[in-house]
Amino acid sequence: MxxxxxxxxxxxxxxxxxxPAPKPLAEALGLPVAEDILAQEALPPFTNSAMDGFALRGVDILPGVRLKVLGTVAAGQVAEQNVVAGTALRIMTGAPLPEGADTVVPLEHTNHGEDWVEFPKPVKTGSNVRLAGEDIQPGTRVLEAGTILNPAAIGVLASLGLDRVAVRxxxxxxxxxxxxxxxxxxxxxxxxxxxxxxxxxxxxxxxxxxxxxxxxxxxxxxxxxxxxxxxxxxxxxxxxxxxxxxxxxxxxxxxxxxxxxxxxxxxxxxxxxxxxxxxxxxxxxxxxxxxxxxxxxxxxxxxxxxxxxxxxxMGFQTLFRPERQAILEDAWKKGKPDGKIHILRVMLREEPDGLHARLTGPQGSGVLSSMLLANGLAMVGADTLEVQKGSSVLVHLTEEPEDH
CATH class of the missing domain: 3.40.980.10 (MoaB/Mog-like domain)
Structure with missing residues (x-):
């Protein structure tokens, strides 16, 4: 045999x-990408605000100085006015940073009215600004071939304008x-x-x-x-x-x-x-x-x-479950020499002295409950006639992913 x-x-x-074939992102989750993915765009695509607050010039942030608020820039809009000395614009998270501004001060760190804003505390120039391309630059290899597409990878690809990806x-x-x-x-x-x-x-x-x-x-x-x-x-x-x-x-x-x-x-x-x-x-x-x-x-x-x-x-690079040595808590032996590898259903648990394995009960081919209770398979070699209680056995961890 x-x-x-x-x-x-x-x-x-x-x-x-x-x-490989291109698939919608929703169908590609969990599969390895079939080819390297290079960014064709910058991420973020434009410099924007990381907070709700006021966009202004960092040099204008001085205690007791009141700046004139020229208007508001919402996410999805572009400012119609530039920020100049002595002025600021209200800005929402994700909105493009207005021309002339280099800093955003969070709303809660200011005193402000309808058309003015003051700063009780110093703020570092450049704070709360997300620069264009600070996450990903055009030409960057975002994913290597073989990388498994997890939710974060799906999100990055969507951010870069990809609605399909090559997978097997x-x-x-x-x-x-x-x-x-x-x-x-x-x-x-x-x-x-x-x-x-x-x-x-x-x-x-x-x-x-x-x-x-x-x-x-x-x-x-x-x-x-x-x-x-x-x-x-x-x-x-x-x-x-x-x-x-x-x-x-x-x-x-x-x-x-x-x-x-x-x-x-x-x-x-x-x-x-x-x-x-x-x-x-x-x-x-x-x-x-x-x-x-x-x-x-x-x-x-x-x-x-x-x-x-x-x-x-499906193109996975790792094909096999993790395997480890475990201490068998039950004595086991073959009825007679048969030259066969025996695959035992076992329950595994970690102990201070290592991984322990316990048989799930009767090991007959029709005892389906032995699979229900198992989180591992013990592989007893063909030439092994008996495993003493407390001896080491090789186990496949059947509830651990191959890439664990």
Missing amino acids: TTYAEALRQILEQTAPMP PRPRVAVMSTGNELVDASQKPGPGQIRDSNNPGLCAQITALGACAQPFPRVRDTREAVEAAVREALATCDVLLTTGGVSEGDYDFVKVVLEELGASKLFWKVAQKPGGPFGVWSLNGKLIFGIPGNPVPAMVMVEEYVRPALRKM
């Missing part, structure tokens, strides 16, 4: 970033559940039936990492139904993710159908637990992840394999 590391390597080698689009991921036994969450299961938790759960994982999840109607366990669904999904998606029907049972048709359609197999079966019957194919340049139907390995496979691939497609 393929090892965990080899499977991940093959997936990422087969994954290419999406071609969010991949469209079709999420398809297979199985005659599955019913909607709103339905009461009949004999032998279960509610489908994979489709909504995996779509939530896809959406949370920033890609576009496309939930697909459930597929019956027949060769014809699987083939029709795969063809339909691949016509509209960038990545196909199937759950169930990928093993070797009498009703497992995903692998068979993909090979009949000419899909190129990267691997099938990985030496890991949970999630051994896991395969990845490529067809017409699109990756297809065949994920086991049990809910725990389904979520673990998306976390460990699908997430890094989708991040690469």
Whole structure:
């Protein structure tokens, strides 16, 4: 069987970033910018007031001196009069500084009337003035390619007159559940039936990492139904993710159908637990992840394999969650040597002596509550038969962002 590391390597080698495309700022939040952004304008574009107050010449600010107020300059207006010796203009925050003025005195630091103003305290010349270009000069590299567009970056781009930015689009991921036994969450299961938790759960994982999840109607366990669904999904998606029907049972048709359609197999079966019957194919340049139907390995496979691939497609430079060594508070051992890496769901917490990990409870493939309680995955090596209580284990921090 393929090892965990080899499977991940093959997936990422087969994954290419999406071609860049200009997107509205509202759609680009959280994505890496695809190219350097150079400022074409100054920011601020003109010298303006940082306060509500009076615009004047600094040399005129003397105790006991009364200046004549010529009028008011509101934000969005330009003064019709220049400031000359012995005069001032009322000014609002953001309004262009009038010609001749070099200082703004806040309203609350003055004594003033309808057409006069005095200054009980000294004020430094140049105070409360925002100079044109003091934030960003034309030609400045505002963002480097690969910078993740956070709200501040979106605001800066808008200030510079950019309403679109080149990013790599969010991949469209079709999420398809297979199985005659599955019913909607709103339905009461009949004999032998279960509610489908994979489709909504995996779509939530896809959406949370920033890609576009496309939930697909459930597929019956027949060769014809699987083939029709795969063809339909691949016509509209960038990545196909199937759950169930990928093993070797009498009703497992995903692998068979993909090979009949000419899909190129990267691997099938990985030496890991949970999630051994896991395969990845490529067809017409699109990756297809065949994920086991049990809910725990389904979520673990998306976390460990699908997430890094989708991040690469979106142009992120950091693909993997942070990892650390943690002290395992539970003794754990394999039932027998199996040559598989074991992925354990753990609860992590910081203590004075370092990071501690505690198992979330039973680790069976169907115990979905073990994922609900987990904020980390402990990676126990294939050759490790037992982990003593208090020993160190490598953990992936599944609630920390990759760029943490």
